[in-house]
Amino acid sequence: MYNEKVLDHFNNPRNVGELENPDGVGEVGNPVCGDIMRMEIAVEDGRIKDIRFRTFGCGAAIATSSMVTELVKGKTLEEALAVTNRMVAEALGGLPPVKMHCSNLAADALHKAIDDYLSRAGAAAADLGAGERAPAAAAAGCPDPSADPCPGCCGKIGRERGDGPPPGGETPPAG
Numbered sequence: 001m002y003n004e005k006v007l008d009h010f011n012n013p014r015n016v017g018e019l020e021n022p023d024g025v026g027e028v029g030n031p032v033c034g035d036i037m038r039m040e041i042a043v044e045d046g047r048i049k050d051i052r053f054r055t056f057g058c059g060a061a062i063a064t065s066s067m068v069t070e071l072v073k074g075k076t077l078e079e080a081l082a083v084t085n086r087m088v089a090e091a092l093g094g095l096p097p098v099k100m101h102c103s104n105l106a107a108d109a110l111h112k113a114i115d116d117y118l119s120r121a122g123a124a125a126a127d128l129g130a131g132e133r134a135p136a137a138a139a140a141g142c143p144d145p146s147a148d149p150c151p152g153c154c155g156k157i158g159r160e161r162g163d164g165p166p167p168g169g170e171t172p173p174a175g
């Protein structure tokens with residue numbers, strides 16, 4: 001039923017497990033069968049430095065999980081976002097038609113992990129104007145990210161990115 005490549009990734013899955021402090025986590029469930037896949041990424045300089053997965057599913061789901069981690073390790077986030085479920089299935093040399101739905105988890109979980117990273121990084125985002133700082137402040141958990149500087153971070157998000165002191169020269173709260 002499965003080709004040799006699929007069987008290899010099923011029997012010897014790559015990058016199984018969890019990261020100690022993942023920068024992004026994506027979890028998806030397959031509505032067809034209820035199986036679940038969790039993907040964790042570590043990001044450095046805009047690239048996927050490391051990636052791990054846990055999949056509670058069939059052989060095809062495990063093989064596609066394993067393959068997607070190999071496809072995107074070391075790639076930029078943009079390149080990783082361009083990986084589709086079909087590309088993963090093709091990289092495995094194809095899946096039996098009845099198992100194609102199993103390939104839907106892999107790229108979806110990866111994209112969710114990247115989305116999670118981007119939102120945590122606060123739109124690692126915004127290139128720093130007062131208005132643009134709000135998404136980053138919100139992602140950092142500031143109580144009023146629309147204020148400038150917001151009361152939670154006193155503009156430290158901007159400072160961490162080399163913007164200098166916040167307007168008014170306030171001292172950031174301890175801790």
Ligand code: FES
Nearest residue numbers: 033035058061102
């Ligand atoms: S049967 Fe559920 S992912 Fe394959």
